[in-house]
């Protein structure tokens with residue numbers, strides 16, 4: 437069972453999640469994301485990123501900063517954060533951990549778990565402090581965070 441701790445405000449959680457993303461970016465792991473966005477087409481890949489609650493708050497905050505308020509499901513099954521007009525991620529700098537570490541074979545394939553397990557644990561701890569119950573599929577997690 438998860439350890440429940442003293443709690444964390446949404447602002448603190450967003451900052452802590454961003455620190456995790458910064459730490460990940462500073463790791464000497466070969467990665468070559470070229471913004472191909474193939475990994476954002478869930479129906480094609482059969483894979484959907486899962487987000488902890490803190491990551492969902494970061495994604496929702498970035499989404500709101502674009503002036504948008506609600507997610508629109510895409511009929512092609514792509515990520516609702518993929519802009520249909522530009523085919524670009526609307527929140528690229530704030531994209532979830534899974535988008536940075538998984539799914540794209542061309543970018544190098546999934547990170548080895550042992551290279552990032554400490555960061556996953558930090559995200560899980562933030563999730564726990566926010567009262568979350570673990571990672572959830574991106575569309576539902578972000579939609580809830582926007583409410």
Ligand code: SF4
Nearest residue numbers: 476515517518525535
């Ligand atoms: S959040 Fe961005 S990078 Fe991640 S799947 Fe959605 S559009 Fe792609």
